[in-house]
Amino acid sequence: xxxxxxxxxxxxxxxxxxxxxxxxxxxxxxxxxxxxxxxxxxxxxxxxxxxxxxxxxxxxxxxxxxxxxxxxxxxxxxxxxxxxxxxxxxxxxxxxxxxxxxxxxxxxx
Amino acid sequence: xxxxxxxxxxxxxxxxxxxxxxxxxxxxxxxxxxxxxxxxxxxxxxxxxxxxxxxxxxxxxxxxxxxxxxxxxxxxxxxxxxxxxxxxxxxxxxxxxxxxxxxxxxxxxxxxxxx
Numbered sequence: 769x770x771x772x773x774x775x776x777x778x779x780x781x782x783x784x785x786x787x788x789x790x791x792x793x794x795x796x797x798x799x800x801x802x803x804x805x806x807x808x809x810x811x812x813x814x815x816x817x818x819x820x821x822x823x824x825x826x827x828x829x830x831x832x833x834x835x836x837x838x839x840x841x842x843x844x845x846x847x848x849x850x851x852x853x854x855x856x857x858x859x860x861x862x863x864x865x866x867x868x869x870x871x872x873x874x875x876x877x
Numbered sequence: 878x879x880x881x882x883x884x885x886x887x888x889x890x891x892x893x894x895x896x897x898x899x900x901x902x903x904x905x906x907x908x909x910x911x912x913x914x915x916x917x918x919x920x921x922x923x924x925x926x927x928x929x930x931x932x933x934x935x936x937x938x939x940x941x942x943x944x945x946x947x948x949x950x951x952x953x954x955x956x957x958x959x960x961x962x963x964x965x966x967x968x969x970x971x972x973x974x975x976x977x978x979x980x981x982x983x984x985x986x987x988x989x990x991x992x
Contacts (some may be wrong), residue, residue, distance in 0.1 A: 800978045811968055811983040812920070819978075856920070860978060863933070865910075867920040 771795065772859050774868035783877050787844040791857030791868055794838070801840045802834055804856040804871065812856055816842060847875040879904065881984035883969050889990045890959055896989045898954045900969030909952050910981060911944060912968040920968065926952060956988075959991045 774824045789803075800819050804812035809866040818824045818831040818840065828841040840859070844851055882901045891894050902909045911923040923938040926946040937943070941959075946952040956963055966986040972979040 802980065804983075811986045812965075814980055814982060817980050858981075864922055864925070865981060866922075869919040 771866045772857055772868040774857050774871045778872040778874055780874045781847050783875055785847050786848045789855050789871050790843040791840045792838055795860040795861045798859045798861060800860040802858040803842045806854045806856055811826055849875050849877050851875050881969055881971050881982055883984040883987050885987060887988045892991055893958055895957045898967050900952045900984060902971030906971035906973050907949050908972045908974055909946055911954050912969045913965045914968060915965045928967045960988055962992050964989055
């Protein structure tokens, strides 16, 4: 089992829809969770961090964390073509961050 | 303020040559990380530095790889006797403190091509 697993893509949604990206992790004592966006040919860009169970909203983005289920998700509301990118889930394991393989999202105009 | 900077942005080298990659972290960030990302793959941890503490080198793939950091400033990643499998984007990130609790911010990366 991989330490951090993301739903396999690619994921395609129409413009204006909600995109849902999922991530599970194996280390029960993980405390910090991050979502990064990576455009093709660019480096990862931090878009959300979450540390407590529940939802955290920032603009069109909502991160959801359920530590009991070892599950973290990212919802993107009113998806735009500019949201088309690969989304990386990262989870701390001790002093390191472990990254998932990423989910490629395409938002179709 | 200025973000993480890396140089060069691109490097093409012949197999067997040594290369040196540079990272300048965000001012005030005490922790610095190096990752490798092969084409179409995820991020692979290489090494991290925290202040003057001994670095965690456990992710370095072979003894051809080494890294240094002077205090809390610039870091260099050196790859000796490069091989074609070393071709990848090398990413540097920094965070305000050591440990996975803190947000890491990435530089633009150095794309290394070994011919």
